[in-house]
Amino acid sequence: MFEASDKPRLFGLPCGVDYPREVVRGFMERMAGASPERVARAQIIVNTSKLGRAIGDAFGGYAPGLKPRIRLLSRLPDDPVFHDLELPQAPLRQKLDMARLVEAFLAREAGFAPKSGIFDLADSLVSVVGELHEAGAGSEALEGITIPNASRHWQESLQFLGIAFPFLDRETGGVTAEARLREAVERLADDWVLSGRDDPVLVVGSTGSRPTTALLMEAVARLPQGAVIFPGADPHVTPRVWATLRETGHEEHPQKRLVSLAETLGLGRTDVMPWSDGAPFDDVRNRLVSLAMRPAPVTDDWMREGPKFAGVGAIAATTTLIEAPDIQTEATAAALVLREGVEAGLRSVLVTPDRDLARRVTAELDRWRIVPDDSAGVPLNQTAPGRLLRHVVGLLGQRITTEELLVLLKHPLTATGASSAGFERGFHLLWSREMEVHLRRRSRAYPTIEDMRAWAMSEKRDPAQAEQRQVWVEWVGQILPLFVEAPQVAIGAHLDRVLDIAGALVRGPMGESDAELWAQGPGRAVRHLVETLAATSEAGDVMSVQAFGDLFRALISRETVRDPSPTHPGVMIWGTLEARFLDADRVVLGGLNETVWPEAPASDPWFSRDMRRQAGLSSPDQKTGLSAHDFQQAIGAREVVLIRARRNAETETVPSRWVSRLTNLMEGMSGEGKETLREMRARGERWIERAKMIETPEVRVAPAHRPSPRPPVDARPRQLSVTRLETLIRDPYEIYATRVLKLNKLDPLTRSADARDRGTALHTIMERYLSEDREETVEESRARLLAVAEAVLAEVDEHPATARLWLGRLRRITAGLVDAERARKAKGDIVALEAKGAMHVPEVDFSITGTVDRVDRHKSGGLIIYDYKSGTPPTAKQVGKYAIQLDVEAMMAVAGKIDGVAPESVVELTYIGLNSALKLFERAVSDVDIETMRKRLIRLIATYDDPATGYTSRRAMQSLGYVTDFEHLARYGEWSDWDEALPEDVS
Structure with a gap:
């Protein structure tokens, strides 16, 4: 294959050639005339299985015959010749x-x-x-x-x-896998030397960045018929650049690995020979990039060689620079470039290390039903079976909340094994959603089997399904307790528990099979992970559920799986490693910003740079050099689109150092270079404009006006509670939404305790405390109030931490509260607590209902009405205009419309604010004007009985920052509080 030589053989293939095809072409040309047996004894050692397959496919273009053995570097220790090598520890x-x-x-x-x-x-x-x-x-x-x-x-x-x-x-x-591979390489190298083997051996695709790989490459290069074929060798490296790269440092340069390997082999720049005569797609662009990438000590070459660089304008037609304003425009523009390639019949590739950009481009391509072939696959923890097991593991040892239960029930694999009539997944989803509404309306943070049974029994929509619903509820109820226990057991026991729960969820209430959990590629990958963990757990490692959860999440987050669904043959997304061997008509290099490509050097928690040097480990800058090498290879394609975003989600970005070098060089090298750069950017601007056009809606929706709907009079409410009268004054639109449209806000799945809960608890405390009338000292009264508070707040089991906070607050105001209550007791006797009231106003045919917190009878005669507030009571000005609750309750009391309270005049109205200051707002007897209040109420109701009156949104808010429940329905934000309301008839 090779002529005898006393020098190691180091070949190179330039950037922008079809690397696998040129490797095979050079091999076949050199083996022309060799016997089939000699061809079959030849070995080609590759660093990735993908490259191995590509080389194997390239051999398909030649006449049938024996082919060389293609070996994967990482599988060398599996060769039978190394049968005595100890297997590595799992x-x-x-x-x-x-x-x-x-x-x-x-x-x-x-x-x-x-x-x-x-x-x-x-x-x-x-x-x-x-x-x-x-x-x-x-x-x-x-x-x-x-x-x-x-x-x-x-x-x-x-x-x-x-x-x-x-x-x-x-x-x-x-033995570790790394140590085993190194020993195999060392023994293989010794065997080659001792045996004097002269069969052809090639190492292809590797750059020698890993010590073991470099050791193999050095050994093969010294064989009588061995050679290393370096990918992306730059033939335009000058003697000055080569000499600079021989020095210590400059690890960030793309050709540093080639120079280091050559120096290790005792070779110079001219000793790196071309493997084939295959020409790059664009040698002008390659020369320009080579000049731009010169290391810092020789960057002054730009001043000398830049003005003399001829023909740079030739790259304008095949090179585009897109500088998008943001990451979304970047993704949209990249997708448009790939889509145009599909329409033109081109093989198009997005090359990027940015997985977020890859996912965004994939989502954008879905506009045209284009599914790219993504070499990175999908993280296993994001697949359906991976997510289900991750959810289950994360909930072990916990009391399941409503939100977490619904996450499990709505998972796409849950109840897929139920095939019995009435238990199909469609019914499962229907009942899950109906039960969700039930639990939301009751603000259940932690669902119980009693809650679910109550829902199943109360559901009246389809009585024929009552029995199936009850079976379904019992199935859900059987799963909930499986999570609660938190024993410290062996890994195998934890794993069995996880699989039991996941299997029960997949099978459903009447299913017999959990096969869907293990179906297709993701399911098989999860099964392999589980089996590996189970086999390892034979050692009996004991750990808590928290530690097991940390372990399982760490394992599943590191695994990826290829999506088995069909992909488009002409659109691919590759990482930078695949870019070394790309064969595409159009290449989009995406994410060209600092910290993305190249990636920011990871902070090493264990070694400083000097410590790494002393330990014989590689410099962190070497990864930057490998990224630069990947960039230099990828930019050598037929047609190249460079794309970056000027701004990410948080701040302005910095362009990749290679893009900066290239643009700075072109800007200053010559008028032709500056014009070429302008054309590259102009082509990019056209893609940006297209991206903006595709994101611009065809029909622009005008901003909404401030709503003031006018429903028919017969659709307007004829009854309100006393507390909702203030809402009618301040925000009539909320009354329209709740009483006319019949809309009600659902509580969030996981609701924290709010002012409503605090008010309910405080009302209950005062009701229980005041309902027991006894002779006692001040200290006894305070102790009893605290005892009642503790008993009431102990019932707030869904928010125990908040309940303890409230109890601490009550302890601080207990003395003032008891003293004020003793003063009220001296003024009059309690007549009613939490009394229901209802009154009809015949003048406007309207009914008022409500619950009166407390009614006392003054010792001098007349009634005193109290209302407890969990916050600061309304001011006198607010009472005069908006807070009319107590005035209306006084009307009801005078008319004898409060349960247990005989008709009598009202002499005092008092708000009691239960805050830390125990602020009270009291009104004197002279302020209680029943007749004036009645006229005012009639006028308010009559106003909204007028068909011309609309229910205006946010009519008189207490503050601009006040948030209502129906602002989204009113499209607040498209209009402001000072905009005029536009009444609109609705039916």
Whole structure:
């Protein structure tokens, strides 16, 4: 295959060629005339299975015959020749063993990290062990680190890294996959040398960024018939640039790995030979990018070579720069570019490391029913079976809330195994939604079987389904207790419990199979994860439900699965690794902003840069260099679209350093370069305009006006409670929504205690306290009030923390409350508490109802009406205009329309505000003018009996910031409180 040479063989293929096809073409040209047996003995070692498949497909373009053996680098230890290699310890077993040591360390060093991070810390340490094994280092690499004058953080980190010492040595830590691969590569290299093997061996696709891979590449390059084919080798690297890259540093340059590999092999710039004569798609663009990527010490080449750069205008027709105003426009523009490629019959690819952008583009492509082939797949924890198991695991050991129950019941896999008549999933969803409304209306934070049975028995819509509903409710009720227990048991027991609950949910009330949980690709991936965890759990690891939940979520979040649904053959989304071997007509490079591409260097919690150097580990800048290499390869495609967003969700963005270099170079190199850049941006602006057009609605909806609906008089309410009269004055639209449209606001699924709950509790406390009349001292009275408060608030079991807060507040005002109550008792005797009242006003044929908090009879004669407020009582000005509740109750009392209260004049009206200041608002007898109040009430009702009067939204709000329940219906925000209301007849 190769002529004899005393130099290692290092070949390169330039950016922008079909790498798999050129690898195969060069191989077949060199093996022309070789015997089939020699071809079959040849090996091509690839770094990814995707590249292996692409090379295998490329061989399909040649005449039938024996083909070389294509081997995956990571599978080399599985070769039968290495049968004596010890199998590696299962990764999960290793993590669990490491987690046990981390837990013991945290027990000794309590302030180092929270216990909730045990598995994340263990996972991080396992990665450190793997990285050290890849570098061929052991515990001595960590023991030899010195950190003089370092901060305390690195001292503590080095102490924590001591946990990994047992795992770095085979005798105590077993064999890791990284150590096994390195040993296999070392033995393979020795075998090649000792055997004098002359069969062709090629290493393709790798850049040597990993120590084990670099070791293999060095060994193969030195074989008599071995060679390394470097992807994305830049033939335009000048001697000056090569010499600069030979120096320490410059890891962020895309050709740094090529230079380092060549130097390791003792080769110079001219020794890197072209593998084939395949020409790149656009050599002008490649030369321009090579110049733009020059490392900092030689960036002055721009001044010398830029003005002499000829033909840069040739790239204008195939290169577009889109600088979108925001991330949504970026996604829409990218989708439009891909869609146009479909219409033109092009093979189009979006290359980006930004998964958020990839998901947005996928959503945008759905406009045209285009499903791209996404190489990254879907995170397993976001698939249907993954989400169900994640929900179940997260709820173990907890009392299930209404919201959490409905999440489980509405999951797309729940009740999919129920096939009996009357128990199909459609009925399951119907009953779930109806029960949700029932629980919302009753503000049930924690549903009980009694609540659900009450719903099943009270439902009257379809009596024929009553029996099925009751069976369904009992099924739900049997599942709820399965979550509550929180034992500390073995992993296997936790896992069995999770699978039992998930299986019961999938089977449904009468189902027999949970097969849907394990169906298709996501289900099979979940089953594999569960089986792996079950096999590992044989060691009997015991942990709490919280620790098991942390473990399970950590495992499932790291797995991905390919979506099995059909995809469009002409639209793909690739990560940057696949871009090394791309074969596409149009390539969109998305997410070209700093911290995205290139990604911001991750903060290493365990090693400083100097510590990594001492341990023999790679520099963090190497990842930036690999990203730069991926960018340089991807931009060599036939047609390239560079796209970025000027602003993300939070702030202005910074363009990727490579985009900045390219645009700055073109801006200053020459008039032709500046004009080419202008054309690239102009093409991008056209895509931005199209993106804005597609997001602009065809029909613009005018802002709503302030509503004031005028329903027919016979549809208007003929009865209101005394508390709703103020609402009729302040916000008539709410009365229209509730009494005319019959709309009611549903409580949220998980509702926190609010002023309504506080008011209800306080009313109950005062009712129970006042209902018992006894002779007692002040201290006894205070103690009894607190005892009543404790008993009432103990019944608020859905909000125990809030109840305790209220109790503390009551303790502070108990003395003032009891003293004020004793003064009221001296003024008069209690006649009624929480008394119902109803009164008809014949002049307008209208009824008033309500509950009067308290009525006393004054010792001098006449009634005193009290109303308890959980907050600050209304002011005198508010009472005069809006808060007419007590005045109307006085009318009812005088007319004898309050239960248990004989008709009598009213001498006093009093609001009692139960706040920390115990503020009282009292009205003297002279202010109680029943006749004036009656006329005012009649005038108010008659006004809304007039067909010309509308129910205006937010007519007289107490403050502009006041929020009502029906603002969304009134489209408040499209109009303001000072806009004029426009009455409108409705029917």
